[in-house]
Amino acid sequence: MGYKLSIEKPALKTLKKIPKPYKQKIIETINMLKDNPKPLGAKKLVGRDGWRIRINDYRIIYITKESISTILVISIGHRKNIYRH
Numbered sequence: 001m002g003y004k005l006s007i008e009k010p011a012l013k014t015l016k017k018i019p020k021p022y023k024q025k026i027i028e029t030i031n032m033l034k035d036n037p038k039p040l041g042a043k044k045l046v047g048r049d050g051w052r053i054r055i056n057d058y059r060i061i062y063i064t065k066e067s068i069s070t071i072l073v074i075s076i077g078h079r080k081n082i083y084r085h
Contacts (some may be wrong), residue, residue: 003032007073014076018058025055026076033071037064050074
């Protein structure tokens with residue numbers, strides 16, 4: 001069973017600014033989440049809801065909503081900035 005994918009606007013805005021080689025890998029990884037929302041290497045966030053996936057120096061932060069079979073990508077960014085609010 002596949003999941004629906006939703007990406008928040010700030011995450012899309014950040015994705016547009018990421019260098020092309022990393023951007024392509026991030027897009028591929030996000031698309032793979034539809035089939036496997038907790039792939040090898042995904043880690044549960046400590047102290048808040050969600051999961052993270054590491055792609056070189058970049059991170060994808062997302063939440064799985066099992067009840068409605070949806071993946072919500074809430075943030076994409078460089079590791080030095082991603083965990084700041």
